[in-house]
Amino acid sequence: MGRLLTNALYWLGLVLFHLRLDGLVRWLGRGNVKVLLYHDVEAHETDYTAGLDCTTRTEAFAAHLDWLRQHYTVVSLETFLAGEAPRRAAVITFDDGYHSVYRNAWPALRERGMPATVYLISGVVDNVAMVWVNELNYWLRAEPGFTRSVVEKDVGVPAGLSVPDVISHCRMNYDPQRIFAALGRIRVKFPDAHQAAVALSQLYVSWDDVREMQQAGMTFGNHTITHPNLERLSDDEQFAEFAGAQDAIGRKIGLVTSLAYPFGHHSGSSADIAARAGLTSIGEVGGANRRLNPMAIGRTHIGDETVAGLFARVEVVEPIKARLRALGG
Structure with a gap:
C-alpha cells in the first residue's frame, strides 16, 4: 500500500481519537x-x-x-498462538534485541506485569558484531565523505541521497557480498574508530541479559543471523539464516519456534523454508489478525508515537490496509 494511503489513514485515526470516537473504533475492532x-x-x-x-x-x-493496560488485555505471544487470547487483546514484540529493551523496556513491562517476546539477531548478541544497517548508519554520520564514496562505487548507491535513503537503497537492492565488502573497506580505513564504535555502542543484549529476562518470563524468537532482506536471498541462503540462528539461540537458551522476518521482507518460499528449519510461527510487518494464521502474524510497527498515534496505527491504519488487501486479493 502506498505511503499516501498510509498517511491519510493515520491522520484519519488522529482525528477519530481527538473526536473521542476511539472507543467506538476499538469496539468495532475488538476481534482483531x-x-x-x-x-x-x-x-x-x-x-x-x-x-x-x-x-x-x-x-x-x-x-x-499505560494506554494498552487501560483498553486491552496484554497477553503473551504464546497465549495468542494457542488461540486463547480474549477479545480486545494485544501482544507486544521487539525485533533486533537492542540492549535498550533490557535497560528500559523490560523494567517498564515488569512493573506493569506485561509479557513480551524479543526476536534476536543471533550474530550480534553479546555485541560481537554490529547489524549492517546500524553500522552503515554510523559510518554515514561519523565518516560521511569516505563512506559515501565507497557505497557509491562498491554498492552502486546513487550520489546525493540522504542517509535514510542510502540505507533504504541498500535494503531494497540487498547484496550481502557488496555491502559487507564495503563495510570491510571502511573498517580498514578507520580501524580505531571501528573498534571504538563496537566497544562503546553496547547496542545489543548479551546472552546473560537474555537469560535473566527469560527466567522472569520474557520469551524469545529467531530474527536470523545477519538481518538480510530475504527477498534477495536464494532458498538455500534463507535456510542457512534461519537454521543458523536456530542453532545459535538454541545452544544458549533452548529451542525457539517463532521467526520474525527482517524488515518484513520475504519471498514466496520463505514460510516453507522456515518450517523446514523448525519454526512454527512467523511475525510479519503490517497486517491484522482477525483470523489466527501462525505463519503470517500481522504486526504493527510502532515508532516514537503519541498515544493518539499508537491508536491510529493499531486500530485504523493496519486493519484498514489489511481489509483493502483482502478485497483486492
Whole structure:
C-alpha cells in the first residue's frame, strides 16, 4: 500500500481519537488481536539508530503501556498462538534485541506485569558484531565523505541521497557480498574508530541479559543471523539464516519456534523454508489478525508515537490496509 494511503489513514485515526470516537473504533475492532512491533526504547536516537524510525522514547513507551493496560488485555505471544487470547487483546514484540529493551523496556513491562517476546539477531548478541544497517548508519554520520564514496562505487548507491535513503537503497537492492565488502573497506580505513564504535555502542543484549529476562518470563524468537532482506536471498541462503540462528539461540537458551522476518521482507518460499528449519510461527510487518494464521502474524510497527498515534496505527491504519488487501486479493 502506498505511503499516501498510509498517511491519510493515520491522520484519519488522529482525528477519530481527538473526536473521542476511539472507543467506538476499538469496539468495532475488538476481534482483531493487536500485535505491536517495537525495536529500540531509548531516551533519544544515536548515530546507530538515527533516521531508521526504530526508536521509541522511553517516556512514550511508558505512556503506550499505560494506554494498552487501560483498553486491552496484554497477553503473551504464546497465549495468542494457542488461540486463547480474549477479545480486545494485544501482544507486544521487539525485533533486533537492542540492549535498550533490557535497560528500559523490560523494567517498564515488569512493573506493569506485561509479557513480551524479543526476536534476536543471533550474530550480534553479546555485541560481537554490529547489524549492517546500524553500522552503515554510523559510518554515514561519523565518516560521511569516505563512506559515501565507497557505497557509491562498491554498492552502486546513487550520489546525493540522504542517509535514510542510502540505507533504504541498500535494503531494497540487498547484496550481502557488496555491502559487507564495503563495510570491510571502511573498517580498514578507520580501524580505531571501528573498534571504538563496537566497544562503546553496547547496542545489543548479551546472552546473560537474555537469560535473566527469560527466567522472569520474557520469551524469545529467531530474527536470523545477519538481518538480510530475504527477498534477495536464494532458498538455500534463507535456510542457512534461519537454521543458523536456530542453532545459535538454541545452544544458549533452548529451542525457539517463532521467526520474525527482517524488515518484513520475504519471498514466496520463505514460510516453507522456515518450517523446514523448525519454526512454527512467523511475525510479519503490517497486517491484522482477525483470523489466527501462525505463519503470517500481522504486526504493527510502532515508532516514537503519541498515544493518539499508537491508536491510529493499531486500530485504523493496519486493519484498514489489511481489509483493502483482502478485497483486492
